[in-house]
Amino acid sequence: MKARLQTSMGQQLVMTPQLRQAIRLLQMSTTELELEIAEAVETNPLLEWAEDAPLVAEAGDDRDAPASAEQDERSSRDDGPGEDWSPDEGNWATGGGSFDDDDTGSAAERVAEPETLADHLLWQLHLSHLSERDRGIGAALIDALDEDGYLREPLSAIAETLLPATLASEAEILTVLHQIQRFDPVGVGATNLAECLTLQLDALSPDTPGRELARRIVGGPLERLPRTGAAGLAQEFKLPLAEVEEAIALVRSLDPRPGKQLGTLGSDTYVVPDCVIWRQRGVWRVALAGRSQPRVTIHRGYEQLIRSCGEADAGYLRGHLQEARWLLKSLEARGETLLRVVNCLLRHQAGFLEFGEQALRPLTLREIAGELSLHESTISRAIARKYARTPRGTIPLRAFFASGIDTDGGGEASSTAIQAMIRRLIEDENPRKPLSDAKLADLLKTSGVPVARRTVAKYREAMNISASHERVRIG
Numbered sequence: 001m002k003a004r005l006q007t008s009m010g011q012q013l014v015m016t017p018q019l020r021q022a023i024r025l026l027q028m029s030t031t032e033l034e035l036e037i038a039e040a041v042e043t044n045p046l047l048e049w050a051e052d053a054p055l056v057a058e059a060g061d062d063r064d065a066p067a068s069a070e071q072d073e074r075s076s077r078d079d080g081p082g083e084d085w086s087p088d089e090g091n092w093a094t095g096g097g098s099f100d101d102d103d104t105g106s107a108a109e110r111v112a113e114p115e116t117l118a119d120h121l122l123w124q125l126h127l128s129h130l131s132e133r134d135r136g137i138g139a140a141l142i143d144a145l146d147e148d149g150y151l152r153e154p155l156s157a158i159a160e161t162l163l164p165a166t167l168a169s170e171a172e173i174l175t176v177l178h179q180i181q182r183f184d185p186v187g188v189g190a191t192n193l194a195e196c197l198t199l200q201l202d203a204l205s206p207d208t209p210g211r212e213l214a215r216r217i218v219g220g221p222l223e224r225l226p227r228t229g230a231a232g233l234a235q236e237f238k239l240p241l242a243e244v245e246e247a248i249a250l251v252r253s254l255d256p257r258p259g260k261q262l263g264t265l266g267s268d269t270y271v272v273p274d275c276v277i278w279r280q281r282g283v284w285r286v287a288l289a290g291r292s293q294p295r296v297t298i299h300r301g302y303e304q305l306i307r308s309c310g311e312a313d314a315g316y317l318r319g320h321l322q323e324a325r326w327l328l329k330s331l332e333a334r335g336e337t338l339l340r341v342v343n344c345l346l347r348h349q350a351g352f353l354e355f356g357e358q359a360l361r362p363l364t365l366r367e368i369a370g371e372l373s374l375h376e377s378t379i380s381r382a383i384a385r386k387y388a389r390t391p392r393g394t395i396p397l398r399a400f401f402a403s404g405i406d407t408d409g410g411g412e413a414s415s416t417a418i419q420a421m422i423r424r425l426i427e428d429e430n431p432r433k434p435l436s437d438a439k440l441a442d443l444l445k446t447s448g449v450p451v452a453r454r455t456v457a458k459y460r461e462a463m464n465i466s467a468s469h470e471r472v473r474i475g
Contacts, residue, residue, distance in 0.1 A: 020253055022330040026337060027185075027261065027381035030272040030292045037294040037331075046317065046324040050297040115385055117149060117188070117262045118142055124183045124380065126415075127364045127403050130176070137168055137176045141189065149188035149259025150196065151177065184380035187258035194218050200254045203377070213239070213247035222251070262384070273389040274397075275342055277353070284353065286342045288335050289389070296331075298324050337374075341382045344368050345400040352400065353390060357420035360402050418449060419459045426465060431473035 028036060041047045125138045140161050144153045155170040155177075162168050181189040186203045190196035197218045204211055217225070221233060225248070228236070234244040255261070274292040278285055298321070306317045345368070351359030369376045383397035402416040422440055429435045435443070437456045444451050460467075 018326045018330065021326060022333045023378075023381065025330050025334045026378070027384055029385040030274050030289070033334075034291065034294060037296055037327075040327055041296060044320050044324055044327075046299050046302050046320040047296055047327070048299045050295045115262060117145065117147070117259045120262050120384065121145075121180065121183055121188065123398060123401075124365070125180070127401055128179065129364075130179065133166065134176050134179075136166055137162065137173055138180055141173070141177055141180055145188065145259065147259055148257040149185070149190070151189055151191050184377040184384070185255070185258040185261045186377060187255060193256055194222060196256060196258065197222075197251065197254050200258075201250075208250070210243070210247035210250040213237070213243060214250045217247055217251055271387045271394055273394055274338060274386045275388045277342070277346065277388050277390040279391070284346050284350065286339060286346060286388070288339065292338075293331070293335055296328070298328070337378070337382050338386065340372055341368065341379060342388065342397065344371055345397065349400045353392065356392070358417050358424065360400075360416045360420075362403060363401050364403070365401065415459070418444065418451060419463055421447070421449070422456060422459055423463060423465070426460075426471070429471075431471070434468040434471040436468045 025033065025036065041049060121142045122139065125135055125142065128135070128138075130138060137158075140158055141151065144151055144158060144161075146152055155173045158173050159168055159170060177189055181187075181199055183189070187196040187200045190199055198215060201211055201215050201218065206212075216237070217233065221228070221236065225233065230241060230245045230248055233248075234241045237244065272291055273289045275286050275288050302317060302321075306314050306321065309317070345363075346353075348363050348367075349360060351361065365376045365379045368374075369379045372379070383401075386397045387394050388397060421444060425435060425440055425443055437460065438453045440456045440460075441451055441453045444456070457467075465471075
């Protein structure tokens with residue numbers, strides 16, 4: 001037998017400090033990112049604002065991008081995307097770049113609806129492949145979570161809240177809970193701290209340094225850690241102190257209150273678009289908005305000073321230099337990921353930009369994640385509280401997603417598209433003889449979209465449209 005050296009390639013997620021920072025920045029809104037960068041510049045002497053530095057722009061020119069906020073708002077009031085849109089052209093922008101958006105458009109358009117933890121989880125539940133019954137159970141579980149993301153109530157109490165509409169066993173409820181525990185942010189739905197941290201560790205690659213030992217610590221002596229310290233655990237586990245310290249550092253990098261990641265926006269918060277979508281000679285293009293890519297750079301004066309100062313000062317500056325480089329790389333990764341996701345959304349949802357909600361095709365996080373070779377939680381973080389300025393106005397990126405319902409033609413129609421169809425039918429109905437839910441279901445079935453009457457009623461109520469007997473208008 002001969003000894004041979006072989007190499008192999010594969011994908012794995014190792015939770016390094018740089019990766020943890022990149023993930024944290026990715027899920028931030030533009031406003032939160034600005035505050036994060038401002039704090040970093042304030043505390044790190046190796047970072048400075050670079051107001052005159054040019055933004056990294058897409059190859060080519062942006063002369064066809066919206067020339068001003070006034071022009072962009074004018075186009076957002078049109079019924080469609082405008083004359084430049086040609087549905088017969090299928091070329092797509094594959095690059096990105098950034099657009100120096102002054103964000104002086106319509107203030108009313110840019111008022112943000114505060115997204116709570118429940119909103120974020122219900123949206124993921126709606127896009128899941130669970131049955132309608134399981135979604136109902138999931139909604140009850142999500143409603144029972146506290147602000148930190150924990151399920152403090154026993155499963156028996158959840159079962160009682162489902163009655164009399166749904167009779168579900170605790171085992172069935174637990175199965176749905178396990179699905180919710182896979183949602184973003186990772187760790188929600190846990191019943192205690194140990195389970196919350198274990199869920200986050202399980203989401204990491206098995207090759208993450210210290211992961212298995214961190215699971216042992218979380219599952220056992222976590223509460224004793226403040227008293228015994230790393231040395232005490234090393235003695236208990238009969239392991240080298242360095243290994244224990246590595247595992248403890250990994251545990252401390254986890255989030256014990258994952259639910260707090262959302263729901264921090266106030267009701268008077270304004271939307272700051274993260275990207276701009278426009279047409280360029282019939283092609284949909286996307287670029288990062290200027291404020292989503294803060295102008296920050298490394299202070300070259302301090303960087304050069306490292307070579308001439310004493311060892312103690314040089315060590316101090318080197319540490320801050322490394323942090324500054326990590327931050328810049330994380331910001332670059334955030335922008336690249338956001339552009340990849342939005343470009344993918346554009347490839348799937350051209351009809352949405354052309355015709356509106358009635359043309360929104362079914363699309364899930366899993367589909368985008370598979371196409372981009374990313375994890376579903378990464379897609380969820382990339383679009384959470386992110387907005388795009390489009391010819392149809394400023395819209396959340398989550399608006400590009402929708403669950404699907406099978407049609408008679410063998411395809412799927414999104415639930416959002418069906419709601420738009422129902423709204424259109426009601427708008428065109430005879431006010432003296434409004435359409436009942438059963439009649440609406442029949443009309444949808446004639447159009448090739450078989451939907452039950454109760455589903456029509458559910459969609460109608462979700463759109464705050466009254467029942468037919470309340471819509472009667474005489475004269």
